[in-house]
Amino acid sequence: MARLVNRGGQATGLVKVRWTLDGEEIGHGSHSSIPAGQAASLTLWPLDWVPTPGRHTLRFTADIENAVAESDEANNTVEIEVDVPGLPDLKVRGIHFTAPPRAGALTTAVARLVNRGRSATGIFNVKWFLDGVQVGYGSHASLAPGAVSSDNVRFDWTPAPGAHRLRFEADVGDHVVESREDNNAHTARVRVPRAR
Numbered sequence: 001m002a003r004l005v006n007r008g009g010q011a012t013g014l015v016k017v018r019w020t021l022d023g024e025e026i027g028h029g030s031h032s033s034i035p036a037g038q039a040a041s042l043t044l045w046p047l048d049w050v051p052t053p054g055r056h057t058l059r060f061t062a063d064i065e066n067a068v069a070e071s072d073e074a075n076n077t078v079e080i081e082v083d084v085p086g087l088p089d090l091k092v093r094g095i096h097f098t099a100p101p102r103a104g105a106l107t108t109a110v111a112r113l114v115n116r117g118r119s120a121t122g123i124f125n126v127k128w129f130l131d132g133v134q135v136g137y138g139s140h141a142s143l144a145p146g147a148v149s150s151d152n153v154r155f156d157w158t159p160a161p162g163a164h165r166l167r168f169e170a171d172v173g174d175h176v177v178e179s180r181e182d183n184n185a186h187t188a189r190v191r192v193p194r195a196r
Contacts, residue, residue: 002060002078006034012068020059026062053086053118086118087179088145090170092186103161103195111168111186113140113149120144123175127165128155142168161194 003018004010012034019027034040067072093112102106109128110157115121121143128136141151153168169185171178178184 002062003009003039004031004034004062005039007137008071009036011035012063015062016064018061018064020057020061022057031062032134035057041152043188051082051084053084056082056084058082087181088117088121088143088176089121089183090114090121090124090143090176091116091180091183094170094186095168095188101157101159101164101192103159103192106156106158109151109154109155109157109166109168109188111153111170113153113168113170115143115145115147117179118145121171122169124175125173126152127169127172129158129165129169131165137153137172159192161192164190164192166190167192176187 002017004015004017014033015031017029017031018025031040057079058081059076059077063070067073069149070076076191078169091114093114094111095111098108098110111126113126120123123142125138126136126138126140136155138152140149143149143151155166155168157166165187167185167187174181
């Protein structure tokens with residue numbers, strides 16, 4: 001939103017304005033006459049801006065056609081720099097066990113979850129599945145850039161004999177906007193022999 005002030009002694013008449021982002025026009029329009037000494041807030045924005053990572057220059061210019069006779073023509077533009085951090089990227093790099101899975105013996109599956117992105121994730125949810133059935137669900141604290149998780153990535157399991165699929169999924173509600181959305185899960189295939 002831009003705040004436009006008429007510091008002069010008479011009304012402006014119709015004012016044409018423009019927004020640019022990184023040198024490209026993203027919006028323009030007209031504002032009704034602004035009385036002397038009055039301010040107006042302009043929200044001329046044709047689309048919501050979906051920021052991309054990096055540094056951006058946002059510029060607002062009033063009286064783009066020089067139709068308003070002014071005492072100072074040099075103060076019709078304002079420009080700001082906006083730094084947008086890179087997006088987070090949750091990646092599940094695998095599942096390991098605290099002890100080799102054996103029939104009837106307790107082991108703990110631990111998912112290796114990393115934020116490979118350049119900003120924190122915020123809170124998200126995780127799930128565990130065993131042979132296609134959900135067996136665990138919970139919240140996960142925000143994960144800092146580059147951090148490996150130690151929060152809610154463990155699942156206690158006493159396996160039965162046979163072939164099993166154990167799956168861990170991060171950000172199951174898609175709350176985290178990520179640079180990659182296709183690497184949030186991992187499935188471990190485990191064959192557990194009968195106890196002797």
